[in-house]
Amino acid sequence: MTADGREFTVAQARALIPEVRARAAEIVRLRADLAELALDLRASGSSPLGGMAEVKAFEARLDEQIAWFTGQGIEIKGIAPFLVDFPAVLDGRSVRLCWLEGDTELGWYHRTELGFAGRRPLA
Numbered sequence: 247m248t249a250d251g252r253e254f255t256v257a258q259a260r261a262l263i264p265e266v267r268a269r270a271a272e273i274v275r276l277r278a279d280l281a282e283l284a285l286d287l288r289a290s291g292s293s294p295l296g297g298m299a300e301v302k303a304f305e306a307r308l309d310e311q312i313a314w315f316t317g318q319g320i321e322i323k324g325i326a327p328f329l330v331d332f333p334a335v336l337d338g339r340s341v342r343l344c345w346l347e348g349d350t351e352l353g354w355y356h357r358t359e360l361g362f363a364g365r366r367p368l369a
Contacts, residue, residue, distance in 0.1 A: 253334055254343060256334065256336075256343060258332075262332075272307075276304050277325060279295055279304055282295060319333065330344075331343065331344055331345075332345070340359075341358060342355060353368050354366065354367060354368060355368055
């Protein structure tokens, strides 16, 4: 269960996957642009992607995307790779329905206390 008490059914979580995939694609793009921009600025002081104002803009856009996930009750477990969990209950156990960057659908879960290492396919 999330801090606000939200739990998802598999159907509810799967219904959000198109939006999750679209927002994850934007996060991946922003993450890459920000990493490249930061490297260029450290290495040479300039970048074709801009300067410090653009760093702040990329960070703000990343924060906006992340806020959508947390606002839905979806837990962000990692940014690179992008990994999210949907709190749920399966067979009376607290689990996390698990979606990883690159997945086309929601097909995995793990017991809450095990994390990613306990990942299993959804039936």
